[in-house]
Amino acid sequence: MKFWMINDHTDFIPGLYESMTDQDRGLSSLRRALTLLRIVAGGDPAGIRLKDIAGTAGCSQSTAHRALQDLMAEGFVEQVEGGKRYRPSLDFFVLAARAGQAGGIRDLARPVLLRLATTLSDTIFFLVRNGYDAVCLDRVEGPFPIRSFTGDIGGKVPLGLGQGSLAILAHLPEAEQEEVIRFNIPRLIDRGFLDEAGLRAAIATAREQGWVNLNTGLIPGMAGVGVPVIDAQGRPVAALSVGTLAERLGPERLPSVVRILKTEAMNLAAGLNPFDVSLRYPLRSLSNIRP
Amino acid sequence: MKFWMINDHTDFIPGLYESMTDQDRGLSSLRRALTLLRIVAGGDPAGIRLKDIAGTAGCSQSTAHRALQDLMAEGFVEQVEGGKRYRPSLDFFVLAARAGQAGGIRDLARPVLLRLATTLSDTIFFLVRNGYDAVCLDRVEGPFPIRSFTGDIGGKVPLGLGQGSLAILAHLPEAEQEEVIRFNIPRLIDRGFLDEAGLRAAIATAREQGWVNLNTGLIPGMAGVGVPVIDAQGRPVAALSVGTLAERLGPERLPSVVRILKTEAMNLAAGLNPFDVSLRYPLRSLSNIRP
DNA sequence: TCCAAAATTTCATATAACGGAATTAAGTCA
DNA sequence: TGACTTAATTCCGTTATATGAAATTTTGGA
Numbered sequence: 083m084k085f086w087m088i089n090d091h092t093d094f095i096p097g098l099y100e101s102m103t104d105q106d107r108g109l110s111s112l113r114r115a116l117t118l119l120r121i122v123a124g125g126d127p128a129g130i131r132l133k134d135i136a137g138t139a140g141c142s143q144s145t146a147h148r149a150l151q152d153l154m155a156e157g158f159v160e161q162v163e164g165g166k167r168y169r170p171s172l173d174f175f176v177l178a179a180r181a182g183q184a185g186g187i188r189d190l191a192r193p194v195l196l197r198l199a200t201t202l203s204d205t206i207f208f209l210v211r212n213g214y215d216a217v218c219l220d221r222v223e224g225p226f227p228i229r230s231f232t233g234d235i236g237g238k239v240p241l242g243l244g245q246g247s248l249a250i251l252a253h254l255p256e257a258e259q260e261e262v263i264r265f266n267i268p269r270l271i272d273r274g275f276l277d278e279a280g281l282r283a284a285i286a287t288a289r290e291q292g293w294v295n296l297n298t299g300l301i302p303g304m305a306g307v308g309v310p311v312i313d314a315q316g317r318p319v320a321a322l323s324v325g326t327l328a329e330r331l332g333p334e335r336l337p338s339v340v341r342i343l344k345t346e347a348m349n350l351a352a353g354l355n356p357f358d359v360s361l362r363y364p365l366r367s368l369s370n371i372r373p
Numbered sequence: 374m375k376f377w378m379i380n381d382h383t384d385f386i387p388g389l390y391e392s393m394t395d396q397d398r399g400l401s402s403l404r405r406a407l408t409l410l411r412i413v414a415g416g417d418p419a420g421i422r423l424k425d426i427a428g429t430a431g432c433s434q435s436t437a438h439r440a441l442q443d444l445m446a447e448g449f450v451e452q453v454e455g456g457k458r459y460r461p462s463l464d465f466f467v468l469a470a471r472a473g474q475a476g477g478i479r480d481l482a483r484p485v486l487l488r489l490a491t492t493l494s495d496t497i498f499f500l501v502r503n504g505y506d507a508v509c510l511d512r513v514e515g516p517f518p519i520r521s522f523t524g525d526i527g528g529k530v531p532l533g534l535g536q537g538s539l540a541i542l543a544h545l546p547e548a549e550q551e552e553v554i555r556f557n558i559p560r561l562i563d564r565g566f567l568d569e570a571g572l573r574a575a576i577a578t579a580r581e582q583g584w585v586n587l588n589t590g591l592i593p594g595m596a597g598v599g600v601p602v603i604d605a606q607g608r609p610v611a612a613l614s615v616g617t618l619a620e621r622l623g624p625e626r627l628p629s630v631v632r633i634l635k636t637e638a639m640n641l642a643a644g645l646n647p648f649d650v651s652l653r654y655p656l657r658s659l660s661n662i663r664p
Numbered sequence: 665t666c667c668a669a670a671a672t673t674t675c676a677t678a679t680a681a682c683g684g685a686a687t688t689a690a691g692t693c694a
Numbered sequence: 695t696g697a698c699t700t701a702a703t704t705c706c707g708t709t710a711t712a713t714g715a716a717a718t719t720t721t722g723g724a
Contacts, residue, residue, distance in 0.1 A: 111681055111711075112440060115403045116447040120468060127474040133701060142683045147703065149403055149681095156407040162476075166690080166702065170472035172503040177411060178469030179527020181461035183418040185453075188525075196518055212463040222514050227487055234479075235526060236470020402680075402712055424670060433714045438672065440712095457671065457721075 114141055115149040122150075122159050122168050129167025182236065184210055187320065188219050190353045194322070194346045195222045201342060204326035207232070207308075209246040211319055214265050215239060216247040228325035229301055240266040242281055243273065245294040245308030246321030252288035253310045253318035259285070293340050297328050305331045309343045313354050322347050405432055406440040413441075413450050413459050420458025473527065475501055478611065479510050481644045485613070485637045486513045492633060495617035498523070500537040502610055505556050506530060507538035519616035520592055531557040533572055534564060536585040536599030537612030543579035544601045544609035550576070584631050588619050596622045600634045604645050613638050 109117070121138050122130060136146035150168055153159040160171040182188055191208045198206045199222040207230060209216040216239055218232035230237075231244040241251040241262050251262060263285075267278050288294045297305040308323035322343055331339065400408070412429050413421060427437035441459055444450040448464040473479055482499045489497045490513040498521060500507040507530055509523035521528075522535040532542040532553050542553060554576075558569050579585045588596040599614035613634055622630065 110443055112403060112406045112443040113447055115406075116443065116449060120447070123468045123472055127471065127476050129476075131701075132703090143702075144683060144704085145681075152401050152403040152407070156404055156411070158407060169476065170469065172472065172475055172501070172508050175469050175472035175475075176503075176508055176527055176529050177414045178461065178466050178472075179525065180418065181414055181463065181466035181469075182525075182527065184463055184466075185418050185420075185460065193518075196514065199514065200516060210463070212467075217463050217467055223487065223490065225491060227484075234470065234473075236467055236473065238467050405712095422670075423672090434671075435673085435714060436712075 111149075114139065114145070115153065118146055118149050119153055119158055119170075122153075123170040123174065125169075127169060129162040129165065129169040131167055135168065182219055184219060187354070191220060191320070191322075191350055194350050195220055198222070198322065198324070198342065198346055199224060202324060202326075202339060204324045204330065204339075205230075207246055207321075207323045207325065209244075209250070209321045209323065211241065211250050212238065214241055214262055214269075216241055216244070216250055216321065224326060226327060228304065228306075230325055240269040240273070242266050242270055242285075243275060244323070245296050245306040245325075246323035247308070248284060248288055248296070249294045249308040249310040249321045249323070250318045252285045252294070253312060255317075293344065294323075295331065295336065295340075303328050307331060307336070307339055307343060309340070309347045311347045311350050311354075313351055319354070320350070322350070402440075405430065405436070406444065409437055409440050410444055410449055410461075413444075414461040414465070416460075418460060420453040420456065420460040422458055426459065473510055475510060478645070482511060482611070482613075482641055485641050486511055489513070489613065489615070489633065489637055490515060493615060493617075493630060495615045495621065495630075496521075498537055498612075498614045498616065500541070500612045500614065502532065502541050503529065505532055505553055505560075507532055507535070507541055507612065515617060517618060519595065519597075521597075521616055531560040531564070533557050533561055533576075534566060535614070536587050536597040536616075537614035538599070539575060539579055539587070540585045540599040540601040540612045540614070541609045543576045543585070544603060546608075584635065585614075586622065586627065586631075594619050598622060598627070598630055598634060600631070600638045602638045602641050602645075604642055610645070611641070613641070 117139050118135055118141075121135050125135075132143060132146055132150065135150070136143045139146060150159060154161065154168075157171055157173040158177075159168050159174070161168055187210060188208075195206045195208055202224070204224040205226070205228040206222045206224070207218060208220040209218055209232065211217075216232070218230070218235055218237045221230075221235055231239040231247070239247050242248050251259060254262060263278070263281065267281070270281065271277065284294070284296070292309065294308040295305070304325065305328035306323055306325040308321050310318040311320035311322060313319050324339060324343065408430050409426060409432075412426050416426075423434060423438055423441065426441070427434045430437060441450060445452065445459075448462055449468075450459050450465070451462040452459055478501060479499075486497050486499055493515070495515040496517070496519040497513045497515070498509060499511040500509055500523065502508075507523070509521070509526055509528045512521075512526055522530040522538070530538050532538050542550060545553065554569070554572065558572070561572065562568065575585070575587070583600070585599040586596070595616065596619035597614055597616040599612050601609040602611035602613060604610050615630060615634065
């Protein structure tokens with residue numbers, strides 16, 4: 083008799099899986115191994131010990147050991163030289179970098195980003211929606227270092243946190259938006275931002291004006307603007323955003339920044355093939371997520 | 374009786390694996406599944422059909438199908454909406470993005486890159502060595518769009534191709550360098566650049582002056598400079614490079630660009646913990662590579 | 665609408681994955 | 695440095711599970 087595996091891909095923090103042991107029975111060997119890979123990839127970049135990997139995954143050390151041998155043989159994982167700890171390999175990074183294409187949208191967005199960065203001389207972010215999250219696919223720096231919620235390329239934030247991310251959330255269809263809100267409220271609170279009322283107010287404003295302007299307080303004196311990229315089906319599949327000094331988004335400049343962003347968002351949307359099925363982020367993944 | 378699996382991770386091109394079928398027997402189910410993952414990740418971003426995946430991997434469709442179900446359940450792979458084709462998921466990208474830390478060096482390098490980009494107003498690349506390749510871990514754009522050999526972040530080039538990549542190769546210990554050259558010559562020729570004599574000449578020059586200045590001809594009028602980042606053990610673990618208009622590397626500016634790059638390379642090297650075992654790229658991976 | 669091709673499921677079989685125990689290797693602390 | 699603790703690796707009998715061929719259902723094109 084098998085359990086119905088419920089897996090929350092929201093975070094790749096090994097600790098999260100510690101309580102998973104009981105549900106492990108019934109996982110195919112492959113899924114167990116992939117769990118190991120996730121643990122290694124999500125763990126300390128300096129490497130994790132076999133014992134801890136096995137413990138976190140809830141399997142015996144023999145099993146973990148054998149699987150890790152295979153993961154190494156296939157180049158997904160490597161051992162820190164002079165030690166036994168496992169960490170993800172660069173080959174793994176290289177392999178997955180292609181997945182950041184997300185069906186091709188990244189290449190479409192790149193020239194847009196470069197134009198924006200040149201025009202505005204600020205840092206530009208490109209986010210796409212992925213389930214309950216927004217993922218940073220690309221970024222072009224301006225003259226000031228900006229710390230964003232998503233962090234680096236490949237980083238993700240819950241929908242609603244940050245300008246681009248909020249822009250996407252605000253333009254989702256009602257029902258879907260409601261579901262995302264319900265799911266993300268605890269995650270947002272965890273990260274110490276916004277209560278539900280604040281979020282709903284921000285969404286209302288964003289929806290009304292079609293863009294987001296927040297001084298998030300992540301770093302004092304920093305602010306940003308985000309606009310959604312809306313595809314032919316009316317779905318907010320992505321967002322463009324600008325991060326800069328708050329003083330550079332004052333009343334005299336803000337309107338033109340918004341206008342330029344919106345124009346480029348439309349350019350980008352126009353490039354999306356309406357028949358390219360590859361750009362939707364269904365809630366199908368819900369089935370994997372703890373309700 | 375098992376075959377000794379010989380696997381070339383040099384390229385993730387599915388076609389490469391077509392002739393692998395015979396050796397597949399004896400692969401663990403996990404390794405077969407990882408092969409499938411590699412095929413999906415390395416294939417058309419718009420997705421690949423089950424039949425082709427199975428064919429490329431050299432296993433039955435049933436087997437491929439079951440494995441892909443697991444890969445989907447674990448969020449590594451997804452199906453294109455409205456179709457059956459498989460493609461790598463964004464979750465996979467997000468997960469692997471952390472592997473780009475390569476043990477922490479990426480964060481160390483980021484401020485260096487930002488400083489360089491600000492100081493020089495050109496595009497800056499950060500490469501690390503990985504076996505026979507250099508992998509682009511980060512990049513900060515200048516005002517002109519630059520096409521590099523590595524392409525995007527996450528891209529890789531054979532050691533020897535491109536300024537940073539050549540800078541690394543030129544500073545390897547003799548024996549290792551020789552081995553890399555032998556291995557890479559065909560790959561370099563494949564890509565239409567340099568013969569062996571040309572490569573050796575370029576290496577000699579680079580080694581002599583401690584930096585690389587090439588007008589690669591990738592795009593007419595473009596040029597670049599690369600310097601190695603040499604760790605406490607004297608190993609060229611990484612490289613910094615600049616890509617810009619050839620006219621911006623004329624005799625008046627070139628020396629100062631080189632000086633600034635070398636200074637930052639030393640700053641970066643100084644930040645590398647000599648006991649941090651995580652930064653060497655051993656030839657251990659050789660055992661996986663066809664001799 | 666129909667049809668060929670692809671995807672999925674079924675099933676009997678063989679095989680490879682499993683964990684506990686034994687062995688070897690690696691850290692650690694005095 | 696040497697003794698000791700902890701982790702990594704190997705062994706092995708058992709059992710679960712991965713396997714491919716064939717049957718069935720679903721798809722995607724004409």
